[in-house]
Amino acid sequence: MQRLSQRWRNVIIAGTIFLTGLVRADVTNEVAASVHAELKCASCHAGKLESKRAIAEMCASCHSDVRRMNPYGLPTDQLARYKTSKHGEQLFEHNDQNVAVCTDCHGTHDILKVKSPQSRAFPTNIPATCGRCHSDAKLMSQYKLPSDVVDKYKTSHHAHLLLEKGDLSAPTCITCHGNHGATPPGTAEVGQVCGKCHVRQRELFAKSPHAEVATAGAFNECVSCHGNHAIQKASVELYAKACTECHANDPKQLKVRDAVSGLIRQAQADYRHAEETVHAATIRGLATDDDQVLLQDAKTQVTQLEVLQHTLTMAQLEPVAQHSGETVAQVLTDVRHMERFELLKHKALWPVWAFLVMMAIIFWAKHRQLEKQDKP
Ligand code: HEC
Ligand code: HEC
Ligand code: HEC
Ligand code: HEC
Ligand code: HEC
Ligand code: HEC
Ligand code: HEC
Ligand code: HEC
Incomplete structure (x- = not known):
């Protein structure tokens, strides 16, 4: 008896949706342009979709079905993963209707392939998709969560790369939190x-x-x-801030900080000096290709130091710093050598000039003498 009335209810829902479809051209058009264009209204509207839980289960009725998804090469773990996320936990365990469910991140009738740049789930659109709730101060305060995560992210170097440079290798919210398993x-x-x-x-x-x-x-x-x-973007200046947050009163740790950052600063300054010297020498035509190669080598070593400092171990940094110092010294010696050679070339010309001037004077004197002799 109950099963029959349930079936009748579903028929009525499907019938209503079918009739709605006739008047709601907007919905019909959205579905037609979506990834679900092949589906009928009733594919999703066979039952009531009043709660977010019902929506998740409806979507999963196809998306967790391996046989249905295989032809499209789509994974079937979205609901299972979603249930492990803070969102899914809240929905399935506490029936919390404020959290994100499938349609909040993908849309309802206008769902697109996630690879489509217009999709809400496309990397560059994700901060806005999450921000609809996570920038809502009133909503977030109910959960004692900050509402500035999206704004903060937007100031990051990662966001600069992703949103301004279009570099899809930079992380967006889901890269660090997971998409379906979103957790901190x-x-x-x-x-x-x-x-x-x-x-x-x-x-x-x-x-x-x-x-x-x-x-x-x-x-x-x-x-x-x-x-x-x-x-x-990180630089050696970070040492001034980062270490004192925890070690303001630890002389031993601050000594390590000063040693490591001092080594990097020295290598950076030495490199800059060498670069300027080679630049000036190049303008005067006094630098060789070898100097450029050495300079490049020194730069690589400085970059290596900036990465190696993550060990905070002088023994790891010292050999590279030494190599870098030697390379820079070699460049400077080379340039000085070229300069001395150039000077020498100038000096070597002085006797020649003196000889020429002397000869000119002698010729002139001889000429005057001959002129005088020629006079009657
Ligand atoms: C991919 C599944 C899916 C398909 C296909 C689909 N719907 Fe929906 N529809 C939903 C979901 C989910 C909701 C509930 C949205 C909510 O409550 O947040 C909904 C809500 C609605 C609503 C009420 C909200 C509104 O937008 O006014 C109408 C009307 C509707 N659908 C009509 C249709 C019609 C007509 C079709 C066929 C042209 C259709 N739907 C196809 C999933 C679907
Ligand atoms: C918090 C946001 C969010 C929620 C909630 C969410 N998704 Fe997704 N989903 C995404 C994002 C983002 C991607 C794209 C993943 C990527 O690019 O790596 C995605 C990808 C997908 C894909 C493409 C295949 C895949 O797994 O990568 C399908 C299908 C999908 N979601 C279905 C669902 C279903 C069904 C639900 C509900 C059970 C759901 N999603 C809930 C954000 C969400
Ligand atoms: C009746 C089965 C069915 C239902 C119900 C259904 N889908 Fe789909 N969905 C599909 C099929 C089939 C595809 C693959 C279509 C294609 O690639 O041409 C798909 C594709 C998708 C994609 C694109 C995946 C990609 O390739 O990037 C997303 C996202 C998605 N569905 C989300 C949802 C969400 C969210 C719901 C619930 C509101 C839902 N689906 C309900 C069958 C269904
Ligand atoms: C429809 C609104 C909504 C959307 C969209 C949404 N969230 Fe949430 N999210 C919430 C709510 C509400 C909570 C609080 C749940 C709780 O803590 O009980 C939450 C919790 C979280 C948490 C757990 C925080 C914590 O410390 O407890 C993370 C992480 C998270 N969301 C990430 C995301 C990401 C990433 C996206 C986008 C891909 C997203 N959310 C989209 C509403 C949303
Ligand atoms: C580069 C990685 C990364 C990116 C990108 C990122 N997060 Fe986070 N997020 C974290 C980490 C790590 C934590 C945990 C906080 C901690 O342990 O200090 C966190 C915490 C959170 C929390 C819990 C609240 C809190 O401050 O503790 C929420 C909500 C959240 N992130 C949402 C987002 C949203 C929305 C985006 C996109 C705008 C985003 N995150 C982008 C790494 C990231
Ligand atoms: C999806 C990949 C990805 C993830 C995950 C990621 N990053 Fe990045 N990150 C990048 C890329 C790409 C760049 C820019 C290339 C570069 O400068 O090295 C970058 C740049 C940076 C920079 C600036 C580098 C510089 O040149 O000064 C820092 C610092 C950084 N990331 C730290 C983090 C931290 C901390 C986390 C984890 C909370 C994280 N990243 C997670 C990809 C990622
Ligand atoms: C103890 C503090 C500290 C920790 C922990 C730390 N970093 Fe750094 N990181 C720095 C400092 C300081 C710099 C800048 C060095 C410079 O440019 O002289 C830096 C530079 C970077 C850079 C840019 C230079 C480079 O290495 O390419 C990246 C990327 C980076 N860190 C990522 C990470 C990641 C990922 C982790 C975790 C595995 C991490 N950092 C842990 C202090 C730290
Ligand atoms: C989030 C807090 C935090 C930050 C930031 C931090 N440290 Fe530490 N550090 C610790 C803790 C905790 C220990 C282990 C207990 C101790 O020795 O003080 C430690 C240990 C050390 C040690 C080992 C001391 C020993 O006796 O073996 C050194 C060296 C050190 N830190 C240097 C640094 C430097 C340099 C920076 C900045 C680049 C830094 N730390 C940033 C928390 C921090």
């Missing part, structure tokens, strides 16, 4: 998240004195020094 990475995962792209820095961090503290949960790997959302 805990201290255990942060390094993994950053290390997906910054592999070398992570390897080097593992050799630093903070690696052990991070494993114990007292240090947030990369985030402790670089922050999470508002990550800026």
Whole structure:
């Protein structure tokens, strides 16, 4: 009896939606232009879609079905992953209607392929998709969450690359949080998240004195020094800020900071001096191709130091700093050598000039003498 009435209810819903389709040209057009153009209204509207949970389960009725998704090569784990996210947890365990469900991130009737640049799920559109809720101060305050994460992200070097340069290799919200499994990475995962792209820095961090503290949960790997959302281009100036936040009164740690940053500053200054010297010499035609090669080599070593400092270990940095110093010294010696040679060339010409001038005077004198003799 109950099953029958349920079936009748669904028929009525499908019938209503069918009739609505006749009058709602906007919806019909949206569906026709979407990735679901092949679907009928009733494919999604067979039951009531009043709660977000019903929507997730309706979408998953196809998207978790391997047989249905295989022809399109689509994965079928979205609902399973979604349930592990903070959003999914809140919805399925607490029936919280404020969290994001499938349609909040993909749209309803206008869903596009995620690779389409117009899709809400496309990397450059994601900050706005998440920001619809995560920039809503009233909504976020209910959960004691900050509402400035999107604004902060927009000031980051990552956002600059993604949103202004169109560099899709830079991370957006879901790169660090996961799409369907969106959660804040805990201290255990942060390094993994950053290390997906910054592999070398992570390897080097593992050799630093903070690696052990991070494993114990007292240090947030990369985030402790670089922050999470508002990550800026890093320079040696970061040492002035980052270390004192935790070590303001630790002379031993500050000594390590000064040693490491001092070494980098010295190498950077030496390189700049060499670069200026070669530049000036090039204008005077006194620099060789060899100098340019050496200069490039020195630059590579300075860049290496900026990466290697993630070990915070002088023994790792010193050999590279020494090599860099030697390369720079070699460049300067070369240029000085060329300058001396050029000077020598000028000096070598002086006797020739003196000889020519002398000869001219002698000729002139001889000429005058002959003129006098010729006079009657
Ligand atoms: C991919 C699944 C899907 C398809 C296909 C689909 N719908 Fe919907 N539709 C939904 C969902 C989900 C909602 C609920 C939105 C909400 O409550 O947030 C909805 C809501 C609606 C609504 C009420 C909200 C509004 O936008 O006015 C109407 C009317 C509607 N659909 C009509 C149609 C018609 C007509 C068709 C066929 C042309 C259609 N739908 C095809 C998923 C779909
Ligand atoms: C918090 C936002 C968000 C929610 C909620 C969400 N998605 Fe997604 N989804 C995305 C993003 C972003 C991508 C693109 C992933 C990428 O580019 O790596 C995506 C990708 C997809 C894809 C393409 C294949 C894939 O897995 O990469 C499908 C299909 C999909 N989602 C369906 C769903 C369904 C069904 C639900 C609900 C159970 C859902 N999504 C919930 C953000 C979301
Ligand atoms: C009746 C089955 C069915 C239902 C219900 C359904 N979908 Fe789909 N969906 C498909 C099929 C089939 C495709 C692949 C279409 C294609 O690639 O041509 C697809 C494609 C997608 C894509 C694009 C994946 C890509 O290639 O990037 C997204 C996103 C998506 N669906 C989300 C949803 C969401 C969200 C819902 C619920 C509101 C939903 N779908 C409901 C069958 C369904
Ligand atoms: C429809 C609104 C909505 C959208 C869209 C949305 N979220 Fe959320 N999100 C919420 C709400 C509400 C919470 C709070 C849940 C809680 O903490 O109980 C939340 C929680 C989170 C959390 C967990 C925070 C914490 O520390 O508990 C993360 C991470 C998150 N969202 C990431 C994202 C990302 C990334 C996107 C975009 C891909 C996104 N959200 C889109 C509403 C939304
Ligand atoms: C480069 C990686 C990265 C990107 C990109 C990123 N996040 Fe986060 N986010 C984090 C980390 C790491 C945390 C955890 C905070 C911590 O442990 O200090 C976090 C925390 C959060 C939280 C929990 C609130 C809080 O401050 O603790 C929310 C919500 C959130 N992010 C949403 C977003 C949204 C929305 C975007 C896109 C605009 C985004 N995140 C982009 C790494 C990132
Ligand atoms: C999806 C890949 C990706 C992820 C994940 C990622 N980044 Fe980046 N990051 C980049 C790219 C690409 C650049 C720009 C290239 C460069 O300068 O090295 C960049 C640049 C940076 C810079 C500036 C580099 C400079 O030249 O000064 C810092 C610092 C940084 N990221 C830290 C982090 C931290 C910390 C995390 C984790 C919370 C993180 N990144 C997560 C891809 C990523
Ligand atoms: C103890 C503080 C500290 C920690 C922890 C830290 N960094 Fe750095 N990072 C710095 C400083 C300082 C610089 C600038 C060095 C310079 O340019 O002289 C920097 C530079 C960078 C750069 C740009 C230069 C380069 O290496 O290409 C990237 C990218 C970067 N860090 C990523 C990371 C990632 C990823 C992690 C986590 C595995 C991490 N950092 C952990 C302090 C830190
Ligand atoms: C988020 C807090 C935090 C930041 C930021 C931080 N440290 Fe630490 N550091 C710690 C903790 C915790 C320890 C382990 C306990 C201790 O030795 O103080 C530690 C240990 C060290 C040690 C090992 C000391 C020993 O006795 O073996 C050195 C060296 C050090 N830090 C240097 C630095 C430098 C240099 C910076 C800046 C680039 C920095 N730290 C930034 C928290 C931090």
